[in-house]
Amino acid sequence: MASLKEVRSRIASVNSTQQITKAMKMVAAAKLRRAQDAIIQMRPYAQKLGEMLGTVSAGAELAGESPYKRVRAVERVLLIVVTSDRGLCGAFNTNVVKAALTVISERYADQARRGNVEILAIGKKGAEAFARRGFKVNTTYIDTFASLSFGRVRAAAEDAMQRFASGQYDVVEIVYNEFKNVATQIIRVEQMLPIVSTSPNSTRTKASNVNYIFEPSEEEIITELIPKTLKIQLYKAVLESNASEHGARMTAMDKATENAGELLKELRLVYNRTRQAAITKEILEIVGGAEALAG
Structure with missing residues (x-):
């Protein structure tokens, strides 16, 4: 049986750890509120921008000529x-890495056997995980979350x-955690390039039934809209991951x-x-x- 001193020492240690985890939960909760507000505001914009691109490009020959x-x-x-820059967020980073490895396998x-699969890491944990496995890792944008902004993500896109x-x-694909709620994050794998039109038949039918007046020209709209949509797609993924990270850390x-x-x-x-x-x-x-003395 442990001595009283050892047990007191363990109690003090666990009590100190509990105070730290409580503080980290409060910090994560505060950051989660801001991150959640940011992604809730971004989702409708990204969705409408994608719908606009699909509608306009369905009947536009210029869209098919895009290099993207x-x-x-x-x-x-x-x-x-x-992924995230720090740990202590449960299986948040592990799930993303596993999903990416599944996509590769x-x-x-x-392509992986020939060394033709490269990882662009946004977040230190993902960069470390794939570097250990021998993949070629681009760490140019590894510190994106240190000062998260659209400008930083736009450069990566x-x-x-x-x-x-x-x-x-x-081909370019994005693997990230989508924020659902504090306790739930959903792994998403999205193809960024080449652009894949969603439900092309319905979009083409709608486009053929509507006559559009383009102002400025159709070429300018397509040329501007496609790159902007791609940048917003990556920025939305990063915002989703940011909110998911804080939710996962709060839960953990x-x-x-x-x-x-x-x-x-x-x-x-x-x-x-x-x-x-x-x-x-x-x-x-x-x-x-x-x-004994009495005896």
Whole structure:
């Protein structure tokens, strides 16, 4: 049985850890509110922008000439993996890494064997995980979350777009956590390039039934709209991941605080039992000594 001093030391240690987890939960809750507001405001804009692009490009020949819609034989792949910079957020980062590895093994196994799969890491945890596994990792935008802004994410999107247009990559996909609520994050894998039109038949039917007046010209609208939609797509993914991270960390710290509380109960019970045993032993020794003297 552990001594009273050891048990007191463990109680003090667990109590200190519990205070830290409580503080981290409060910090995560404060950050989550801001991150949640940002993604809730972004979702309708991103959705409408995508719908607008699909509607306009369905009946526009110029959209088909865009370098971002060129479908080529897949030889070189870029995966944009969005994770966090820090841990202590449960399985948040592990799930993203597992999803990305699944995509590679199921879709791009041959390219991976030839070393033609590159990871663009947004977040340090993802960069570290794939570097350990021997993948080529682009860490240019690893510190995006240190000062999260549209400008920083736009630079990453423009880099991927430029390399795709020049033929350096044949496909670009994004792997990230979508925020549902504090306790739930959904893994999403989205193809960024080449652009894939959603429900093309219905979109083309709608476009054929409507006569559009383009102002400015159709060419200018298509040329401006496609790159902007791609940048917003990546920015939305990063905002989703940011909110998901804080939600996952809040949940993890709440669970850690509860576990610390349960452990404290057990340690205090052990402490009381140990203390009672020590007192009983001392009493027995005193009684034994007194009887010996009397005899």
